Amino acid sequence: MxxxxxxxxxxxxxxxxxxxxxxxxxxxxxxxxxxxxxxxxxxxxxxxxxxxxxxxxxxxxxxxxxxxxxxxxxxxxxxxxxxxxxxxxxxxxxxxxxxxxxxxxxxxxxxxxxxxxxxxxxxxxxxxxxxxxxxxxxxxxxxxxxxxxxxxxxxxxxxxxxxxxxxxxxxLLKLDRRVQQMLIDDMISSGHARTILPIEDGDVQYHIATKIFDEKLSVRETEKLIKNLNKNPISKKQEVDNSIYIYKDLEEKIKRIIGTKVTINKKSKNKGKIEIEYYSEEELERIIDLFENMEQ
Incomplete structure (x- = not known):
């Protein structure tokens, strides 16, 4: 029973x-x-x-x-x-x-x-x-x-x-915000998230979480990845930093075109989303007009 x-x-x-x-x-x-x-x-x-x-x-x-x-x-x-x-x-x-x-x-x-x-x-x-x-x-x-x-x-x-x-x-609330969102979106599991927790650097956490999603790693495979990272932390950190610089550069380019803050959030290997901030209805209308003029 x-x-x-x-x-x-x-x-x-x-x-x-x-x-x-x-x-x-x-x-x-x-x-x-x-x-x-x-x-x-x-x-x-x-x-x-x-x-x-x-x-x-x-x-x-x-x-x-x-x-x-x-x-x-x-x-x-x-x-x-x-x-x-x-x-x-x-x-x-x-x-x-x-x-x-x-x-x-x-x-x-x-x-x-x-x-x-x-x-x-x-x-x-x-x-x-x-x-x-x-x-x-x-x-x-x-x-x-x-x-x-x-x-x-x-x-x-x-x-x-x-x-x-x-x-x-x-x-789990100690995880980087981007990793938390991946957990919310069911892109990684709680088991994956707990495996990432010992890493203090948020960018490294996000890099590993993205790798888990892209390569469909199991929790056990993630544990092995963390062990290898601990053996050679510098090269992994550099790999993450290079990725960050690329996206920061792209964010600045779009910002110069649109004239407002832009954030690029990478979700998987070839996918992600671009967030464009606005602070008033007038600014939103300006951004919409800008996009409409680009089509002409």
Whole structure:
């Protein structure tokens, strides 16, 4: 028999199990404190700004929207009343799908939580559904620790993970930003990322991460690569530096043409993206006009 999966005390303890429209816990409270499932206008609902999940798969949202059109929302959203709107405590993915499905109202339970409880519930729900990428999860742990002065073992207890798992997750935030983005984009795995961590130089980290993606290296092959790098760090560093100089040179050339900051981010051997910054609507229009004139 497979054991039922759970995290810490789980959402069941923070969002009580319901009997009909009233929970077991709420039956013991005074009538005016009873939280009942109700229908809320979807336009009166806003997402939680502290939601740890920042990336939502649009295809998955549309698939859920199709399911909602057929069967409705099976599990109600958990909301908290603010001044002029309701804030989502749990269920942002369902809310997004409901909007895509064209629903005017959604079933919800209105509860009152502290800011810390809201963050914990959102984190637990996403971990249980495996919805967070490794960086989102690490940032969520870091926010709980920094904002509420929790220790790593206290966070571990709340989400039913080992203290080591929390530590290893948060170590990923020491990676170069470009490497973190590659992890978010699923270009490298968490195993690859942990192998790169002992390297302190961000440019070298990024160089190795790109090599992993380009050559489809396994974690074991990456470990061998790191060992060879440690034996001959100078030549590898020079190789990275040369690559950096080439891209910096190209960035300056484009900057002189466009007249604003340009960043080239290499993602793979022959692919990448160019970011062009603008600081006002007028400047954006100027850049667009510049490109249009180039076509003539």
């Amino acid at each position: 497979v054991a039922k999966r759970g995290l810490g005390k789980g959402l069941d303890s923070m969002i009580p199990e319901k009997i009909g429209n009233i929970s077991k816990e709420e039956k013991k409270t005074e009538p005016n404190n009873v939280s009942r499932e109700t229908l809320i206008n979807i336009n009166e609902i806003e997402p939680n700004k502290s939601q740890p999940r920042k990336n939502f798969n649009e295809d998955g949202i549309l698939e859920l929207a199709d399911s909602i059109k057929q069967y409705g929302i099976i599990q109600p959203l958990i909301l908290q009343k603010k001044d002029k709107y309701y804030e989502i405590v749990a269920g942002e993915r369902r809310w997004r799908a409901a909007r895509a499905a064209g629903l005017k109202k959604v079933p919800a339970i209105i509860k009152n939580y502290t800011t810390q409880e809201i963050m914990e519930i959102a984190l637990i729900e996403n971990i249980q559904r495996e919805d967070l990428n490794p960086i989102e999860e690490a940032i969520a742990y870091q926010n709980l620790i920094s904002e509420f002065n929790l220790k790593q073992d206290e966070v571990a207890e709340r989400v039913s993970k080992s203290r080591t798992a929390i530590t290893n997750s948060m170590r």
